[in-house]
Structures are given as structure tokens and as C-alpha cells.
Amino acid sequence: MPRGMLLKSEGFASSLFDPGATLTLQDFCKQNALPYADMGHPIPLDVFVSYGRAFQERLVPHLEQRNIVAIHHNPGTSAFHLDVDDGTSFAARNVVIAVGLSYFRNVPAELKKIPPEHRSHSADYGDLSGLKNKDVIVLGGGASAIDLAALVHEQGAKVRLIARRAIVLMTKMQLPRPLHERVRNPMSGIGPGWRSRFYTDAPLAFYLLPRETRLRIVKNHLGPGGGWFMHDRVVGRVQIIEGHRLRQASHRDSDVELRFQTASGGEKRLTTEHVIAATGYRVDLRALTFLDDDLRGRLQHVEWTPVLSSQFESSIPGLYFVGPAAANCFGPLMRFAVGAGFVSRRISRRLARSAR
Numbered sequence: 001m002p003r004g005m006l007l008k009s010e011g012f013a014s015s016l017f018d019p020g021a022t023l024t025l026q027d028f029c030k031q032n033a034l035p036y037a038d039m040g041h042p043i044p045l046d047v048f049v050s051y052g053r054a055f056q057e058r059l060v061p062h063l064e065q066r067n068i069v070a071i072h073h074n075p076g077t078s079a080f081h082l083d084v085d086d087g088t089s090f091a092a093r094n095v096v097i098a099v100g101l102s103y104f105r106n107v108p109a110e111l112k113k114i115p116p117e118h119r120s121h122s123a124d125y126g127d128l129s130g131l132k133n134k135d136v137i138v139l140g141g142g143a144s145a146i147d148l149a150a151l152v153h154e155q156g157a158k159v160r161l162i163a164r165r166a167i168v169l170m171t172k173m174q175l176p177r178p179l180h181e182r183v184r185n186p187m188s189g190i191g192p193g194w195r196s197r198f199y200t201d202a203p204l205a206f207y208l209l210p211r212e213t214r215l216r217i218v219k220n221h222l223g224p225g226g227g228w229f230m231h232d233r234v235v236g237r238v239q240i241i242e243g244h245r246l247r248q249a250s251h252r253d254s255d256v257e258l259r260f261q262t263a264s265g266g267e268k269r270l271t272t273e274h275v276i277a278a279t280g281y282r283v284d285l286r287a288l289t290f291l292d293d294d295l296r297g298r299l300q301h302v303e304w305t306p307v308l309s310s311q312f313e314s315s316i317p318g319l320y321f322v323g324p325a326a327a328n329c330f331g332p333l334m335r336f337a338v339g340a341g342f343v344s345r346r347i348s349r350r351l352a353r354s355a356r
Contacts (some may be wrong), residue, residue, distance in 0.1 A: 189338030
């Protein structure tokens with residue numbers, strides 16, 4: 001995430017999980033005299049990063065920061081062999097793949113032939129100063145696209161935000177929430193509404209839904225949109241172009257030409273110095289290059305996402321997937337930090353039984 005971004009999740013839904021709840025985000029902010037509210041006060045990225053580091057140092061001090069470059073598994077054995085980038089290797093009976101979104105950046109095919117110096121993905125940025133005073137087009141309509149457009153504009157760049165659909169900016173909730181609103185749209189860790197509440201409170205029930213139903217819900221629930229706090233930083237400051245679908249991209253000298261199909265069926269051409277694909281992520285096992293070809297080829301999958309047991313175990317015993325890679329099995333909850341409590345309890349009990 002670029003510096004200066006704000007978390008879209010509310011404070012109460014942004015704590016990291018430990019069984020005793022010994023270091024919540026609220027606790028961290030209180031200890032460090034930082035402003036905090038369960039709802040209505042967006043969390044700055046730098047605060048969340050500092051909280052994450054403090055959480056790790058206190059509760060997971062034995063963490064080893066090593067880069068695994070390959071995982072192998074021989075059929076008929078219970079051991080996985082893992083190669084480290086320093087040339088060493090080791091064996092493990094169980095492996096949990098918890099890579100988040102970093103491997104799954106979704107870049108439109110039309111942009112892949114554009115040189116890297118003229119196109120990027122929203123996940124490429126920490127520092128945005130390299131875009132200062134440039135002409136930039138941001139493609140997308142979600143929180144990453146909206147936040148990036150605002151931040152790049154604040155760097156002094158000329159920015160156009162282009163989306164296939166109408167840009168949605170959430171409205172700020174009335175706090176405290178009226179009783180009728182709490183009954184009609186109960187709050188959950190992924191947002192208000194009875195559907196969201198079901199997805200957070202009953203992931204095992206979601207797991208039992210027909211496969212086609214699960215896939216449809218994961219694709220459509222909580223569509224792209226920006227946080228309420230971005231309205232004043234975008235509206236009237238950044239040019240927003242809606243109803244445009246990218247059809248072709250070409251590069252000449254220092255410019256990128258983009259061709260769009262408009263909502264009315266016409267064509268529009270726009271030129272820019274740099275295009276940012278804030279087009280989200282798409283889980284695809286083929287992107288996990290550290291899994292050797294044989295291991296990856298033996299994994300059962302649906303639309304290139306792993307088929308998992310109710311314990312998060314894949315079709316290869318001892319290999320588990322969590323986070324967004326598990327969303328098609330357990331629902332939208334898997335895309336959020338608030339889902340970690342359910343996941344970690346479920347897997348740790350399974351691994352404990354396996355060890356015994």
C-alpha cells in the first residue's frame with residue numbers, strides 16, 4: 001500500500017488475532033497515545049504497520065524471515081522439502097500457504113506489452129514520488145484505485161481515474177447507529193448487512209453451500225468502492241471517467257495510448273505518460289511459482305483456486321491454504337484480517353491432532 005493510505009476496515013475489525021486478545025489495535029493505540037475509535041476513525045497505514053510489528057515482536061518473537069524458493073513433495077510420502085534462497089533446505093510434515101495477495105496481481109492483458117517504466121500495478125507502490133508532475137491514468141474503481149488517484153494528485157500529477165462502472169464512494173455512517181439501522185443492517189467485521197453477518201459468523205455453513213453459489217457470492221459480494229473518508233480528496237480534484245472499458249493499449253516513445261469502449265458503444269482514445277492498473281487481484285495457483293510443477297499439477301482446483309477440506313487442507317495431505325486463496329471455499333471473510341480467528345483456530349486444532 002502506498003504511504004498515506006487509510007485502511008478501509010473499521011478499527012474494531014482491524015486487530016490481529018491472538019487467542020487471549022492481549023494486543024488489539026485499540027490496546028496498541030492507547031499504549032502509544034494514538035487516536036482510535038471502533039468506528040468512524042480511519043486507521044492510517046503507518047499506524048497499522050507499527051501495530052503489526054509490535055504484535056510480531058511480542059507474540060511471535062521466534063519468526064524467521066527467510067525466502068522459500070521451492071516446495072517439493074513426492075507422492076506416497078508425508079514429507080515436504082523446502083528450498084531456501086540461501087541454498088539450504090529442510091523437510092516439513094505440514095505446510096501452510098499464507099501468502100495473501102502478493103502473488104495474485106491482476107494486470108489486464110492489454111497492458112502487458114507496455115514497458116514497465118510506463119505501466120505498473122497499484123501494489124507496486126510504497127513511495128509515489130516518482131510520479132510527481134507526470135500525466136497518469138489510474139484504471140479501476142475500487143479502494144486502491146480511488147486512494148491512489150487521490151495520493152498521486154497530491155504529488156502534483158495530472159490524474160484521470162477511469163472505471164468500467166460508476167465510481168462508488170461509501171457514505172459516512174451516523175454514529176452511534178440508530179436502533180432501526182442496527183436491526184436492519186447489523187454490523188460485521190466486513191461491513192453492515194445480514195449477508196455480511198452470515199459470511200462472518202457462519203463460514204462453515206458457507207462451506208456447505210453448492211459450489212456454484214459459493215463462487216458467485218465471492219465474485220459479487222462487496223464490490224469495488226472507496227472509503228467515505230476519500231470523498232473530499234477525490235471529488236472535484238481528480239477527473240473521473242466512468243463507463244469506459246479498456247480494449248487496446250500501445251506504446252510510442254514516452255507515451256501510452258489507451259483505447260476504450262464507452263458505455264454508449266463508441267470508442268475513445270486517451271494518451272498518458274504512465275498507466276496504473278489498480279485492477280485488483282485474482283487468485284491463481286499457477287502464479288505460485290515456488291510450488292514445483294508436479295506438486296501444483298496434483299492439486300485439485302476450481303477456476304485455479306484450491307479445493308479445500310473443512311480444515312483448510314488441500315487435496316495433498318499436509319498442504320493447507322489460508323487467506324484469499326480459501327475464499328471460494330469459506331467465503332468473503334477470508335479476504336479480511338478479521339477472518340484470522342476462525343482460520344487459526346481451525347488449522348491449529350487440526351495440526352495438534354496430527355502431531356498427536
